[in-house]
Amino acid sequence: MFLEKINSPQDLRQLKLEELPQLALEIRQLMTEVVSASGGHLASSLGATELIIALHYCLNTPLDKIIFDVGHQAYAHKILTGRSKNFSTLRQYQGISGFPSKDESSFDVFTTGHSSSAISLALGLVCARDQLPPQERFRVVAVIGDGSLSGGLCFEGLNNTGHLKKDILVILNTNELSIAPNVGAISTYLNKIISLPVYNRFKESLEHFLNRRGERGSRLLKLANKFEEGLKNLFIPGMLFEELGFRYFGPFDGHNINLLTHSLKNILSIKGPRIMHVVTKKGKGYFPAENDPVRFHGTGPFDIQSGASLAKESAQKTYTEAFSQKLVELSARDNKIVAVTAAMPEGTGLDKFRDKYPERFFDVGIAEAHAVCFAAGLAKGALKPVLAVYSTFLQRAYDQIIEDVALQELGVVFCVDRAGIVGEDGVTHQGIFDLSFLNTVPNLVIMAPKDGEELGQMLEFSLQLNKPVAIRYPRGRVPGWQLKISKLELGKAEVLKEGKDFAVIALGSMVVMAAEALEILKKDGLNGTLINGRFAKPQDKQLFKDISKKTKYIFTVEEGIIEGGFGTGVEDAIAQQVIKLGLPCAFIPHGKRELLLDKYGLTAQGIAAKIKSVIWLR
Secondary structure, X not given: XXXXXXXXXXXXXXXXXXXXXXXXXXXXXXXXXXXXXXXXXXXXXXXXXXXXXXXXXXXXXXXXXXEEOOOOOOHHHHHHHHHOOOHHHOOOOOOOOOOOOOOOOOOOOOOOOOOOOHHHHHHHHHHXXXXXXXXXXXXXXXXXXXXHHHOHHHHXXXXXXXXXXXXXXXXXXXXXXXXXXXXXXXXXXXXXXXXXXXXXXXXXXXXXXXXXXXXXXXXXXHHHHHHHHHHHHHHOOOHHHHHOOOEEEEEEEOOOHHHHHHHHHHHHOOOOEEEEEEEOOOOXXXXXXXXXXXXXXXXXXXXXXXXXXXXXXXXXXEHHHHHHHHHHHHHHHOOOEEEEEXXXXXXXXXXXXXXXXXXXXXXXOOOHXXXXXXXXXXXXXXXXXXXXXXXXXXXXXXXXXXXXXXXXXXXXXEEEEOOEOOOOOOOOOOEOOHHHHHOXXXXXXXXXXXXXXXXXHHHHHHHHHOOOEEEEOOOXXXXXXXXXXXXXXXXXXXXXXXXXXXXXXXXXXHHHHHHHHHHXXXXXXXXXXXXXXXXXXXXXXXXHHHHHOOOOOEEEEEEXXXXXXXXXHHHHHHOOOOEEEEEOOOOOOOOOHHHHHHHOOOOHHHHHHHHHHHHHHO
């Protein structure tokens, strides 16, 4: 057993090269055991195991910096950097984060969780490094996946890096290309030649010699470079990167640890912008994940022998399933309805629509800003686009929401999934900011359903409005407690219960929580009014003003940050103090959704306790 002796990359570098495959096996075993119990991003991390071992083996981390794009492939990195003994706490409250975290380890340069930013972050770090004295400088490596390349930010970083000619290495890890056609004998041999130090010393000397020979030397140098590029182009699919100013090496078999380490050492010795392309297999080493990498990209607990999910069956649908079912139903009656996703068809429930209406389904890749602009174009062409997107990822398209949808007054429906506390994915994925940042956008209607039936009603209503609309709904199952449903009217709230002692105006997922809180308070002799806010924008100002005349205690409850949120709008509308219950303007840590709701007082018991404390203290 090698893994139990490794507490840092320094320990890793004491191993012999021939011992590294056994270490990879042990790391994969640990990852699979832990994720089978806790859930997590397994397939990507299994696929990147040898690559991460090779990086720490060849670099002097933490002095040298590795920046992971997204970070869902970084479990081996965590295990090798002093966190193997606590790895069983993965994604648990106050345990190991599922993504790189700057607060967790000096080896995690940035806290990451969103795509396509690694090259830009790395380039900024490189430019800062170059201001240091030579003896304090370090190497910087950005690790990106093929999904990263679908984001425009990635190409902005590539373009700027190639222009500045800085000393930086980008590792491109792809898993959608077949290894066999590209990583053949000629390609491997050619890459060995062009990455060898002796070849590159010769090339630099030749360039220096020819540059001193004036115009004729310059022409000869261009001819030599064209010959090398032409030779590489015969065997290697890297000319795009060469044109952007990078030297391209690869593709390499990402599971051949011997080849990776030898090639990486050579490539690290070369100066300037470099791309090292490795091809890996998602789920490598665990057959169920190899066979179904989509399900094991982000998985809940599973049986380690069979790979079968351990999730308990429930009669209650999730909000995502309720949305998916209603969209398919509505689309059968209206062929102008189209669906858009940014590489999340399964996560958002659009896979059912895709399978039923493939010609009306568009997956634009990890490119949310493009998705919003694209949807605007669809709407301008008299279609009815529904863009299903996680709340945390909608943040990436804020400018496009304002400029290309709201300003144009186009009928794009944003179905904002995972709004509120998401849970184990942590700070980079909690969907707690959307109410506040969307509230500032003119012409935008914002709704939040109290249950699955109202979600369907809101979707149908939105598609008839021909306005920009956002419908936000949480992760998890729709509540079993069904409250009454009344007809939707734009900007109108719904009175669910009347009482004399106080009023609670709740939004979305918090309506049922508030209803349960009122039942608890009845036992203490307190009777309150309960209002389903329904619309965060426009709000039912007249109703709220009328309620404020009947009681001095008005509470708002929302699953989002309080600052600039739903409660702030209510307070502005009635021009009197409102007791606002919600989340702090802070980054919420990872942990189970139920635990975090309880921590921040957004359970029935927490809401009841807050109401009692305010009324009885006053």
